[in-house]
Amino acid sequence: MSIVTVQLGQCGNQIGLSFFQTLMSDLAHSTVSSNQDYKDECLERFFHQSLEEGSSKTTPSARAVMVDMESKVIQNTVATAKKSGTWRYPDKQQFCRKRGAGNNWADGFYGHGSVVEEQVLEMVQREVEKCDRFGGFLSLMSVAGGTGSGVGTRITQCLKDRYPQALLMNQLVWPHCSGEVILQNYNAVLSLAHLYECADAINIIHNDHMRKICSSFSSTGSSNSGVSFTDMNKLIAEHMAILLQPSHHSGRSSTVCDMMGTLVSHPDYKLLTMYCVPQTSEGSLPFSTFAWPGLMKRLHQMVVNASVMEEGLNWQVKPGSTHSNKCISNHLILRGKDSTTADISPLRNSALYVGWIPSDFAFTCSHQSRQFRAYEKSACLMSNGRTAVGSLNTIVRKAWDMFAMRAYVHWYVRHGMEEEKFIDSFASLEQVLDNYKQI
Numbered sequence: 001m002s003i004v005t006v007q008l009g010q011c012g013n014q015i016g017l018s019f020f021q022t023l024m025s026d027l028a029h030s031t032v033s034s035n036q037d038y039k040d041e042c043l044e045r046f047f048h049q050s051l052e053e054g055s056s057k058t059t060p061s062a063r064a065v066m067v068d069m070e071s072k073v074i075q076n077t078v079a080t081a082k083k084s085g086t087w088r089y090p091d092k093q094q095f096c097r098k099r100g101a102g103n104n105w106a107d108g109f110y111g112h113g114s115v116v117e118e119q120v121l122e123m124v125q126r127e128v129e130k131c132d133r134f135g136g137f138l139s140l141m142s143v144a145g146g147t148g149s150g151v152g153t154r155i156t157q158c159l160k161d162r163y164p165q166a167l168l169m170n171q172l173v174w175p176h177c178s179g180e181v182i183l184q185n186y187n188a189v190l191s192l193a194h195l196y197e198c199a200d201a202i203n204i205i206h207n208d209h210m211r212k213i214c215s216s217f218s219s220t221g222s223s224n225s226g227v228s229f230t231d232m233n234k235l236i237a238e239h240m241a242i243l244l245q246p247s248h249h250s251g252r253s254s255t256v257c258d259m260m261g262t263l264v265s266h267p268d269y270k271l272l273t274m275y276c277v278p279q280t281s282e283g284s285l286p287f288s289t290f291a292w293p294g295l296m297k298r299l300h301q302m303v304v305n306a307s308v309m310e311e312g313l314n315w316q317v318k319p320g321s322t323h324s325n326k327c328i329s330n331h332l333i334l335r336g337k338d339s340t341t342a343d344i345s346p347l348r349n350s351a352l353y354v355g356w357i358p359s360d361f362a363f364t365c366s367h368q369s370r371q372f373r374a375y376e377k378s379a380c381l382m383s384n385g386r387t388a389v390g391s392l393n394t395i396v397r398k399a400w401d402m403f404a405m406r407a408y409v410h411w412y413v414r415h416g417m418e419e420e421k422f423i424d425s426f427a428s429l430e431q432v433l434d435n436y437k438q439i
């Protein structure tokens, strides 16, 4: 089952590059012939074998469409992939214009969006036609800028109209809490409220968390300043790949569509969070050993704490207690040696879940005996639960405070957006927050 990736804006394109690089580097790790099925499945899922222009050589070409309003990031991304010699982006599947969306959702959605949608959809269609078994879309975007958030939302709506049966999974990068784009809270509110209506699954990744995890890899563990987007993107890409590389569930290959279908069983609840272990820098992996009991214990406590970071866990919080997380559903993926022997029973604990989903559907697990890259053992838990509530609440409050003073509202209105869109978006996100708070 193939997935077409849509990379939107600077952030979406840079993360997409890192994701495909990580997939290829994982495949390069395999030396045993029995890995051929894994390779074939990964290649079918994310790449298309195509002839290089003017050559008889075939190279995996990412099943991707790239969209940005400025050309620089896309040019660099395409060139970096080509330079690897192991994979590339497809020809003529890049869409750029001459100026960005000025960190303004309305400029992206109304200004650029209306002009670009047909051409982007044509590119998407070309990519879909290359798939023998097409499953759905993975859209990568930040919610803080104008292109990823505004154009990204518009393209997602168009994909929903054009491909109503396909899976629409949106991976959103949440901005740092402070000090970034002045309109980021408005952009995030508008994006999320609109995406909630058309996407099937929304996975939120916080730049703050990624930066903290990366800085914990440094020898001092304290400085955020040395952490670059490249470092964070590598980490994000690893988490995505641990989740999305082939695995088996109930004796058969687990598709991304199956996984998302089980995780999002109710249209009111589609906010997902990834928890991954171990959290260790690549450089220290050769000197580290991990055992399943230790990894599972930490992963379990991360879910209970609703913390995607291993560091600073509160071990006193127990499932079902006042401060414990509550989930609709979780899907666990275990990769590496003896993965089937890991004790997953604590993650099945009914105290972690709402009562209205049968336990066999609330918690599901898939395995892959092949190790992921240099990680002898690794695990990713994709969770549909309350984790996203805290940061969503903060952004809605901050945006509301600005809106109450009508700050910057005219910047949106001048791109053709009606003020009511803000009100509607606040109302629908309040509803989402309420739904999650009540589980």
Ligand SMILES: Nc1nc2c(ncn2[C@@H]2O[C@H](COP(=O)(O)OP(=O)(O)OP(=O)(O)O)[C@@H](O)[C@H]2O)c(=O)[nH]1
Residues within 6 Å of the ligand: 008, 009, 010, 011, 012, 014, 015, 068, 069, 099, 100, 101, 102, 103, 104, 142, 143, 144, 145, 146, 147, 148, 149, 173, 174, 175, 176, 180, 181, 207, 229, 230, 232, 233
């Ligand atoms: N993790 C990560 N975040 C990024 C990256 N590039 C930008 N961001 C974040 O994305 C947000 C800004 O969005 P961009 O993707 O740069 O903007 P854009 O969507 O291209 O929109 P315009 O610049 O307005 O055209 C901020 O929160 C940045 O921290 C990246 O490579 N990795």
